[in-house]
Amino acid sequence: MESLSQRFMQNPLFAQVYEHLWRPTFTRLFSFGGTATEDYDRALQAYLCRPGERLVLDVACGPGNYTRRIADGLTGDGRCIGIDYSAPMLTQAARTNTTEKTGYVRGDAHAMPFADNTFDTVTCLAALYLIPDPLPVLDELARVTKPGGEVIIFTSVVTRVSALPGVREAAGATGYRIFDRHEIVDGLRNAGLDDVEQTITGQGQYVIGVKP
Numbered sequence: 390m391e392s393l394s395q396r397f398m399q400n401p402l403f404a405q406v407y408e409h410l411w412r413p414t415f416t417r418l419f420s421f422g423g424t425a426t427e428d429y430d431r432a433l434q435a436y437l438c439r440p441g442e443r444l445v446l447d448v449a450c451g452p453g454n455y456t457r458r459i460a461d462g463l464t465g466d467g468r469c470i471g472i473d474y475s476a477p478m479l480t481q482a483a484r485t486n487t488t489e490k491t492g493y494v495r496g497d498a499h500a501m502p503f504a505d506n507t508f509d510t511v512t513c514l515a516a517l518y519l520i521p522d523p524l525p526v527l528d529e530l531a532r533v534t535k536p537g538g539e540v541i542i543f544t545s546v547v548t549r550v551s552a553l554p555g556v557r558e559a560a561g562a563t564g565y566r567i568f569d570r571h572e573i574v575d576g577l578r579n580a581g582l583d584d585v586e587q588t589i590t591g592q593g594q595y596v597i598g599v600k601p
């Protein structure tokens with residue numbers, strides 16, 4: 390059965406309000422009880438948008454809000470490809486976040502239609518916590534990353550707030566998973582990545598790893 394969160398992602402109206410209403414509010418909420426997730430997010434965007442001729446994959450791209458921003462910084466033959474399984478999200482991406490440097494593909498993050506060692510950077514932002522079986526996705530992110538390339542994740546993490554009795558269970562009932570402190574870091578290491586670094590901001594974590 391689809392969770393409440395999964396149903397939202399398939400809703401055309403939600404896809405339309407996601408980028409400018411839902412995501413900024415959600416990012417702000419993530420700061421609760423810690424350092425500003427918005428500040429880290431801005432720094433990450435600046436990093437991802439730096440000029441260069443890279444091939445970037447934005448996994449679970451939603452309406453292409455990050456795909457487009459990343460693509461805008463790319464030069465030459467650089468491209469940012471967004472992949473998502475929600476048709477309404479991809480329709481919105483095609484309508485509002487398409488440029489000559491973006492491309493969108495409908496597919497499941499568990500089995501992506503890309504060859505091994507293809508992308509310089511693979512992002513998966515604000516999505517792993519919605520995926521019912523998220524850990525195999527980490528292997529898939531690593532698989533499509535080139536040697537020397539990086540995987541960048543933003544997702545949930547358990548904190549003093551979310552460890553309060555009943556919070557994880559209540560979140561889980563909506564389809565929103567709160568990861569243990571080391572689950573994503575260990576998952577990326579097990580997927581073969583090196584230099585895995587975790588930064589916790591409020592209720593969220595950014596994890597970056599490099600494929601040797």
Ligand SMILES: C[S@@+](CC[C@H](N)C(=O)[O-])C[C@H]1O[C@@H](n2cnc3c(N)ncnc32)[C@H](O)[C@@H]1O
Pocket residue numbers: 398399412448449450451452454455472473474475478496497498499513514515516519520
């Ligand atoms: C909250 S949106 C995140 C959008 C964007 N990455 C961001 O950071 O704002 C989560 C997206 O994950 C997608 N998604 C969930 N499970 C997926 C899966 N197994 N494969 C591909 N996309 C998936 C949903 O369709 C939705 O568009």
